[in-house]
Amino acid sequence: MYSTKYHKPASIADATAALTAGEDATILAGGQTLLATMKQHLASPSDLVDIRAIDGLSDISADGNVLTIGAAATHTAVASSAVVRDVCPALADLASGIGDPAVRNVGTIGGSVANNDPAADYPAAMLALGATIVTNTREITADDFFEGLFSTALEDGEIITAVKITAPAKAAYAKFPQPASLFALVGVFVADGAGGVRVAVTGAGEDGVFRQGAMESALGANWSAGALDGVAASQDGLMSDMHGAADYRAHLIAVMAKRAVSAA
Amino acid sequence: MSMIHVNTTVNGDEVDFVCDPRETLLDVLRDRLSLTGAKEGCGTGDCGACSVTVDDRLVCSCLMLGAEAEGKSIATIEGMATTEALDPLQVKFIEYAALQCGICTPGILIATRALLAKNPDPTEEEVRYWLAGNLCRCTGYDKIIRAVLDTAKDLRADAGEAR
């Protein structure tokens, strides 16, 4: 029977050392997905490296219009942060709608972003806001970071330390929850921010979060819900499962996009 | 397998235990500390029967490791009433019969106490959404929501009087 070691490093260097030394080490950033996966014996890590005690890793701060959220900041921390509310209220709203209170109290932004669940909320925000994912070794743009289902640009041993977001002029997130899991069946984050006008969609894509180009063009020309009239989302590349067929998801992308624009 | 030694506080008492690193806080509470008030309804963090607070934050103890309890303060249903009196929420749950089989009740009490600590004047909708992670198959939630709203009202009145 396999055994697992629990580490609680106080520094990134110690965390990296533990991650590298372990045969099949993994980061424990909140565990709201990881622990459930381990219980189902779908993951059997040799080492759990709990990064939440690392100094500063849970900090949230703003430098001018640039918001930095430590990787170990919980969803509750993001939702209730005055700094986040000030710089990017849409992100605080998004965080307040993740899962349920217990999940929000433990789950972290770094964990969510690193897991890149195709139905998670944060990836849509990161992509739409043109966020930068900061790791112990480099900075990665959201465009480069999210590579597909549960797949990211992170390399072995690499640890997300923070995400950086430049305050958008306007932004909002509208989510249609999958009723059982409360993950997004379709979530649309619209932003007029550092990366220009962006519309990022989570929950719907076969390859995870993606940008909706036609809507971006329409909103780029005229930022209003009305501008999206007649701009249908393509069904190509959308998931079909028992909770929603591709055509329904495509329809919801249009509805949620309009609602997000109206709210922004 | 390597066991680890954890020092923590449970319901105000200093406690230490030894557990497997993969053991959940729920397993530790139930199997090692004989605190069986928190229940396992799903084991995946979806039902809330295992709700406890850790440093006053509501969590699913089935999705937390025992190891994570090191240095923290855990509150479980067993610590909710004092030796003298039940918690106002417990009193109101009994008054309304806001429970039936009782299996989800410890989790719901812990969750709603955490809500009232944070928001002493929640709306009906806020209570309902706060309980997104606490499933009850028996009651249809009606009496639970009413009991929580009524408790909040009483506590506000008490606070007003105290002022």
Added chain:
Amino acid sequence: MSTGIGARVKRKEDKRFTTGKGKYTDDIRNDNQAYAAFVRSTHAHANIKGIDASAALAMDGVIEVLDGHQLTGDGIGNIICGWAVTSKDGSPMNMGAWSALATSKARYVGDAIAVVIAETQAQARIAAEAVVVDYEELPAIAHVMKAMAEDAPNIHENAPGNLIYDWELGDEALADAGLASATHITTLDLTNNRLSPNPMEPRVAIATYDDAEEHYTLHTTSQNPHVARLLLSAFYQVAPENKLRVIAPDVGGGFGAKIYVYPEEITCLWASMRTNRSIKWTSDRSEAFLTDAHGRDHVTTAKMGFDDNHKIVGFKVDTVANLGAYMSLFSSSVPTYLYATLLSGQYNIQNLHCNVRTYYTNTVPVDAYRGAGRPEATYVMERMMETAARELDMDPAELRRINFIQTFPHQTPMLMAYDAGDFPKILEMAQDAADIAGFAARKTEAAGRGKLRGIGYSTFIEACGLAPSQAAGSLGAGVGLWESAEVRVNPVGSIEILTGSHSHGQGHETTFAQIVADRFDIPIESVSIVHGDTDKVQFGMGTYGSRSAPVGMSAVVKAMDKVEAKVKKIAAHTLEAAEEDIVIEGGQVKVAGTDKAMGWHEVGLAAYIAHNLPEGMEPGLKETAFFDPVNFSFPSGAFICEVEVDPDTGVTEIIKFTAADDFGTIINPMIVEGQVHGGVTQGIGQALLEQVVYDDDGQLLTGSYMDYTMPRAADIPFFDVSHHETPSPNNPLGVKGCGEAGAIGSPPAVINAITDAIGNNNLAMPATPQAVWRAIQATKSVAAE
């Protein structure tokens, strides 16, 4: 404050439940506890060619791995269905063999094949994954309509074409003639969706064998521990009854799923003997989805004919029901005697016929789930009525009123003799509470906000109080469905009630005490309820089918009658008065109209001291009674649901849900309201959210709360619940039972409301946002044509 019948007495059990001190099966851990984990089929249909446990046996902590050949070799019997339903051609139902551990063939994903016993639960679970089963995969059937296909694979050798029985009730010729005479016929194809009961406490079994006494103790999450013991002894041959104690302590909800003895309990008992260890098995939630008996799963075509006066002149129903891979304990009765018998609803229908065919599929067994057959009947009936009203351009309440049964008792053509009710009255109560008059204005207001508002009715009847034993026996039941009670007055006058009913959320410790406090006018605190332990309590039949009040409490009343008679004799003797002059009130036993009295406790003491009892009287004050009802009880209700649909997304919000029920006499309104709330919520769950989904290969797709949607607090409104009491004449309290009404009546009210809102009657359960959105699109495309 009164604590008697009709009082809102606070529940006696709630202090322990609110303080975390409830004692549930999983809270128990015996010394030297070992743990079981099951090796389960990963295929829906496969021959088992071999089992290699060598790797598992070599793992840390593993004590033993046992399989089905060893189990059957030790003489453990097959799991049975206890209700024999006969096909219309006179042939018996085709019950396939079900071994607790499959020997040669696995028939659904989750079918138990072997058990691993280990020192810890984690070790057992990991080792179970290391047991290698050599499967020869067979084609599988997951859906009932495919089970009947010509080329369908055969699941049980003795069930050709997978047919279990082809059964009918009513007079087909009369129904046909009625339909032929009709001036309007409404036809509907309906699916009753498949559900997972999901009590929040998963099933648990702790089996402990004592080799010195050759005695077994089973702690288990059962709704009916005596029935479990009977089955384990008489049918599964685990141990004789006197060598088997079954204890169901606090049980965290049942809803039908905990009626049955499952493979796990049988296996744990047997494995405890084989290993001489106490064996504990705790289901995790995914096992619960895979193995707890599911509910419903019907496909039905119904035709209803009306005459010029809008009276129903003929009703024909053809139903196909999926019973899963094996016949579970009551499975045969659910789509027959608990279903077709209620197809007259609240209406006077003389020409009625129902045909039911049931089939095996490669899915988990389907059996009784809250309501059991009656929600299916109500769904058919009430969708028909609402649809017919729309087709006839009538007020749906008026069409119901025209057809209501007005006088009681009423004999339907479907075996049932309704006892009492006032259907127009409860409909009126519901309409008033729902403010029907204001609906048009609310609909207009909602339209102004871009929302579609709709309203739907369901007026329903159910048969509860299972069941008159002789009647049940004549229809094929393998057991009598009476209940027992012992009333034990202690020497100090306090009372223990030993009941065969089992409380797993219903609050029996309170309501059963209320009827005793009421009868003997003593403090409710001096009455305790003992249940759930076959060593403590005389044989009893347990709790299901809303039977605890009409049958279980009636047995208590009968035993109290005997106690009262003896108390009066003792008092008359002591006080030197005539028995008929003795009254019991205010904690005293008195001679009416005089100041001659004994304290209640003094009578108890006199009975046990026995220094001065009437000549020939036995000492003691303890009486037992068995109550066998002469008829079912027939709770009825009128539900009205008002919804608002968001046409952009298809999301339905339940704005208001009104329930007016007739449960006969109400013991504790607070508890009854809770039963209605919970039942309606499960019905709303069925109508809007819940659906078990298997893929075509029989793999379960809804195996966790990530995919099976449970009603959450935010999905449900506050309820408006009211009562009208027409007492049942068939039991001493006039009670009818209230546990299932909510789940029985609510689904059609919800669907009728949504279909009203969107203007498309073609909508199946669950009415998920996607389904509603599609129905709206279909309406739009029709409108565009």
